[in-house]
Amino acid sequence: MEAIPPSLGAGEMEHIIIFHHESSFHANDYQSEYWLKPGEQVLKKKDKGRLIMVSDFSIEETGHIVLTAELRKAQLSLPESERLPDHARIVICPTSKATGDSYWNMEQMIAQLKTVLRMLQALYPNKKYVFIFDNSSAHNSLAKDALTVTKMNVNPGGKQAHMHDTVILENNPHGLGGQSQSMQFPNELPLTHKHFQYAGQPKGMRVILEERGLVRPSEKIVGVCKDCKVSRSRKPQIEGLSPAEEALIADEDEGDNTEEEEETRLKDYCMQRILLLQDDFKNEKSLLEKVIEEAGHVCLFLPKFHPELNPIEMYWGWAKQYFRERSNGNFRTPLKLVHEALDVCPLMTIRKSFQRVYRYMSAYR
Structure with missing residues (x-):
């Protein structure tokens, strides 16, 4: 299939729809049902295992926000402090130990968002980005100097x-x-x-x-x-x-x-x-809204209790099923499996989830 460029009038810009998604895996998260022969038994660990948290963004065109080979090569000529990551995704393993990752918070969310804005500017220049977030308390948190x-x-x-x-x-x-x-x-x-x-x-x-x-x-x-x-x-x-x-x-x-x-x-x-x-x-705006709107783009929040309006629900369902079928409880295996499960999901499956969401939105109008 070839992409058909939009027909734009004077002063109009193409809008890129970007859905944010957060979720978590556990190292001992196995599938719940198995086919077994008589006398066979699946041995599972009692606890859920280490927590693995993921924050990422999805786009219908490419599925993920990832630098192209040309952009990756161009990054090599830049100082290390100015280089962009290859992938927008962030994976952390939070723990209460001082040496481990801290739990996901708004400070990390804003840092990721600013990096994603730079990546999008390199991937889709001269376009307007429409960021869509779940309507959660974390995403609605205000800046430290907000009128509260x-x-x-x-x-x-x-x-x-x-x-x-x-x-x-x-x-x-x-x-x-x-x-x-x-x-x-x-x-x-x-x-x-x-x-x-x-x-x-x-x-x-x-x-x-x-x-x-x-x-x-x-x-x-x-x-x-x-x-x-x-x-x-x-x-x-x-x-x-x-x-x-x-x-x-x-x-x-x-x-x-x-x-x-x-x-x-x-x-x-x-x-x-x-x-x-x-x-x-x-009408004080959230910190996410301020950062995105100051960059000249759009920030939207989905209505509460309407997961059918977010394509990442279907994407995560696919990824978690893949993860559970292959997880063996060893911490190194799940950490590798998380990236694998999120990357191998077919682009056509991600696009179908976007189209399904758009049909829901059209029906609600």
Whole structure:
């Protein structure tokens, strides 16, 4: 088959659809059913074995994001620090031991994404890339300086995050729309300033609301109302989380309320609630969206609970079946088998999974 180039109008660009996928294997992950002769028995290890985690991207045209032979040769003339990897895929074996790999996190995800953007620029120049991710809490995590009301104190200073500057919304009822607003005080304040001792520190919710005209300086209003506290207490409490994991869950909490809950709760109940309903806080973009959109491309998230919209579900099913049929419990064998299982899946099978997903999407429209 020959690829038919699209017919593009003035100013139009070809869009490349890229699905991200993450999954895991276990060294002792065997097939569940066997054909055996009478008296035969399969001996299996009791535990699942070492964990092997994979993060990769799939494209319908080639199946994987892999450098061509010409690009690999061209990389040899570049300094080692500037060379691109041959394959976008990352495979890690996380463990609690200090010498092992750390568990997959957003920092590693962003590093991989930036490398993939460079690879795509070499493989598909002058095209727009549409990245599609699962709608998970990890993928929706915010940047460290994101506008996150749950990380703010009522008053200035104290232990609260430093957040990026913003612009007061045009629909501000007090005519302040369009004005820039810093979430921190300047590093130098006059001695007569009310908050002189907090120079360079976060302003807190009250000052931010006062600057927007949404709360009067003398007005008495609680920082976090009873309803907001109850809403947060309903979130699952998980022990043993690292600070990064706790922050990740806090970021996800920002948009967890349903539309029905949003309508039934009072709109001006507390400072936290007022800020949470401000569009710049409510529509804060995830770290993935920021990195991709800053590069000039598109980031989309699949709706929750709709695996039929992701072609990687069928691809992973094929790869795991291949892996289980050949795994023998030896750690070196599974590590090699993971790459083999993902690479030998026929390109036609991957393309069929893409086409099946597109038919689902067309039906849902």
